Amino acid sequence: MGLDELHARISDKTAQLGVIGMGYVGLPVACVFAKAGLSVLGVDIDPQRIDKIAAGVSPIEGDEPGLAELLSEVVKTGGLRVTTDYEEVRACDVVTISVETPVDADHRPAYRALGSALRSLGPVMKPGVLVIVESTLAPGTMMSLVKPVLEDASGKRAGEHFYLGHCPERVMPGRLLNNLRFVSRVCGGETPEVTAAMISLYCHVVQADLDPADCVTAELVKTAENAYRDVNIAFANEVALICEAVGGDVWKVRDLVNKSPGRNMLLPGAGVGGHCIPKDPWLLVSRAQEQGVPIRLIPAAREINDTMPLHMAKLLDQALAEVGTAIDNARILVMGYTYLENSDDTRNSPSTVLVEALRQRGTEVVIHDPYVAEYQGELVEMAMGCDAAVMMVAHEVYRAVDFEELRSALRSPVLVDGRHAIPSLTGWVHRTIGQSFTP
Ligand SMILES: NC(=O)c1ccc[n+]([C@@H]2O[C@H](COP(=O)([O-])OP(=O)(O)OC[C@H]3O[C@@H](n4cnc5c(N)ncnc54)[C@H](O)[C@@H]3O)[C@@H](O)[C@H]2O)c1
Incomplete structure (x- = not known):
């Protein structure tokens, strides 16, 4: 699938979305896209978390207005399905990644979760998929780590066989849904065309500026x-x-x-x-x-x-x-x-x-x-x-x-x-x- 066709599928919501990492960021992201009418697959390596979400129960226990109700609704309607099995990601046209990106004791970026997610994703990427990293990254990481690891794991080339973008999240616990919907976002695509496709995706859920970058x-x-x-x-x-x-x-x-x-x-x-x-x-x-x-x-x-x-x-x-x-x-x-x-x-x-x-x-x-x-x-x-x-x-x-x-x-x-x-x-x-x- 070429980028134009993908862009059209994103715009008419027939694109299937995969969300890798169903934590504080990924869970609400998956829910709001499912509510907006996209078919969403949530992926996490934590089977207990996935079991809970599959039962329509939020694993987040703090005050999170609207999240538990929304999750229960989108699981019931079938808008959101979840799995620990990366094989199912083969069907996804767009994949967002929201795994943790901590630093080590010496304050250096520790990309173990990100590296592992990319290596699991590479072999199951659909041709023409758009991969958007939502996790927070040290400047330069998309090109120095995400791109080469995905190319290596998939045997495919970015910009030709798949497309890359970075759209960092601006949510805060306690206001996850509100922030997702009403706080502006920066859509950083590998090319202006990828950025345009990203903006078409996020405008389904974000009612604020989507700034191209x-x-x-x-x-x-x-x-x-x-x-x-x-x-x-x-x-x-x-x-x-x-x-x-x-x-x-x-x-x-x-x-x-x-x-x-x-x-x-x-x-x-x-x-x-x-x-x-x-x-x-x-x-x-x-x-x-x-x-x-x-x-x-x-x-x-x-x-x-x-x-x-x-x-x-x-x-x-x-x-x-x-x-x-x-x-x-x-x-x-x-x-x-x-x-x-x-x-x-x-x-x-x-x-x-x-x-x-x-x-x-x-x-x-x-x-x-x-x-x-x-x-x-x-x-x-x-x-x-x-x-x-x-x-x-x-x-x-x-x-x-x-x-x-x-x-x-x-x-x-x-x-x-x-x-x-x-x-x-x-x-x-x-x-x-x-x-x-x-x-
Ligand atoms: N928590 C926040 O308020 C917040 C706000 C803005 C941005 N961010 C950024 O978003 C990213 C995610 O943060 P979070 O708070 O959601 O983290 P989190 O720890 O709550 O969630 C990460 C999830 O990813 C899963 N995971 C780890 N490795 C995986 C793999 N290989 N495949 C599939 N799933 C995997 C974990 O099991 C976990 O459920 C980080 O980069 C963070 O800096 C977080």
Whole structure:
């Protein structure tokens, strides 16, 4: 099939779509395309995940408005089928890839999942298929890795026997469907004709700009937008540390800074987590660093954000000292273990860093999180016998906690708030990140 014919099939929705990787990104993508009327095949190597999705049940357990209902609907109508068997991908005219793209401990891109997906896809590619990578990539990866691996695995040539594009996702857990439908996208095709076919595909589901680009521009935009966020959060965190040191209140300072035209200071906090923000800055810089380009700001921002959970331990230490308890002998209630409020996603969670640091000092830790099966329980009961509580995630349920009850459960009324989620409490030793205090 030539590109013109494929483009026509995409436009009239007779093209069959394969979605490889049915995680936080791939699952909602598959659902919205199925709802739009395309026949969709979802592929994942995790059989438990596939069984769940095949039964119409979402494996994502955080608050994800509309997703569970939409999944159940498209599975029932047959618009979405799922499999672990790549053989079935032979029928697909378009394939999107949304597998994880983390970095290793040395911050280098780790493309094990991507490489494996490409090697499984290559031998089953239909002639003339359009392959779109939605996973986030280090700039240059489409041409230096995706293209040669697919050519090698398929024995086919890009631009002749198959077509390549990169359309990175801009979703965020908690708003997956909303972001998919209403946030603009960058469509980076190997050629302008491929880009045009990609735009025809995404306009079935995206009600926002679909900006044409080439592959490397799409790679750069995605990684730069997340690095931008990381750097700006690091700035807010650094100002918070300065405020604590010089007698200020970062929350008041931020409000007033943002009254100055063109300023948009972000929220400081107990740390940055998730699959994307902690690693996308490293993806952005990786190729340039290899070439000896001096990269300073982005790694410095990473370091600042990575140390914020340890700063929480320091605030705890100071607050406990006020009630005469040494942190090494204390028992601490950690409120929230995910990286984001009202989500079940624990990837790169700042709480893991705090918990490890506390345990290394001999501190006993009790973890509560309503979205993580392992840490569910009655908060007040779990607080009994603890010397202090530390709020790491501003889950909605924490805002509704009865603090009088919590106070009577704790051995001493100590609360450290890493998210500025709790209004001022009287009768407590209450510390909020970015606010100075006089002991
Ligand atoms: N999570 C987000 O909020 C978000 C937002 C924007 C972009 N992204 C990017 O999207 C990509 C996917 O992220 P995610 O959060 O959906 O990851 P995820 O871990 O939730 O999902 C990845 C899925 O791919 C599957 N998988 C791994 N190897 C496979 C293979 N060889 N064949 C088939 N399936 C395979 C895994 O089993 C998993 O279900 C990443 O590049 C990420 O940076 C994520």
